[in-house]
Amino acid sequence: xxxxxxxxxxxxxxxxxxxxxxxxxxxxxxxxxxxxxxxxxxxxxxxxxxxxxxxxxxxxxxxxxxxxxxxxxxxxxxxxxxxxxxxxxxxxxxxxxxxxxxxxxxxxxxxxxxxxxxxxxxxxxxxxxx
Numbered sequence: 001x002x003x004x005x006x007x008x009x010x011x012x013x014x015x016x017x018x019x020x021x022x023x024x025x026x027x028x029x030x031x032x033x034x035x036x037x038x039x040x041x042x043x044x045x046x047x048x049x050x051x052x053x054x055x056x057x058x059x060x061x062x063x064x065x066x067x068x069x070x071x072x073x074x075x076x077x078x079x080x081x082x083x084x085x086x087x088x089x090x091x092x093x094x095x096x097x098x099x100x101x102x103x104x105x106x107x108x109x110x111x112x113x114x115x116x117x118x119x120x121x122x123x124x125x126x127x128x129x130x
Contacts, residue, residue, distance in 0.1 A: 024062035029085040031055050032094045039093070052092045056099035063096050 035053045042049055057063050066085045088094045107113065108121040122128050 021059060021061040021065060024057060024059040025065050025085070026082050028055055028057055028062060028066060028096065029082045032085050032088045035094055036088065052095045055094055055096045056104070057096055058099050058101045058104055060098060063098060066096055 032055060035055070039049050039053065067089060068086075085094070085096075089096065101107075102117065102120075103124075105121055105124050108118065108125065113121070119128065
């Protein structure tokens with residue numbers, strides 16, 4: 001709640017993606033469905049969220065694919081369940097924003113980093129004095 005993340009998970013995807021665009025698209029859809037679940041819980045707790053939740057993605061092609069409701073060669077083989085993100089965007093449940101890779105704070109938990117990147121992300125998390 002507030003300005004911080006309220007959910008985070010890392011797991012192996014149960015399907016094989018043919019490109020990084022597909023992998024990011026599938027991960028973004030998974031994130032969006034988590035958001036819908038959390039928003040339902042918050043509504044039960046009388047904390048209804050009236051603005052779309054923001055999802056940050058570092059892959060511009062995955063963002064374009066999620067915002068484009070037209071099916072074409074790049075997406076025709078992707079399992080239909082991963083296209084739920086398009087519906088959630090149209091319903092204004094979520095919005096997807098571009099975030100440069102070097103600004104992705106979650107990378108500190110999921111990737112080996114150079115020491116400079118590690119300290120930058122650690123500072124962004126509020127774990128170091130500025």
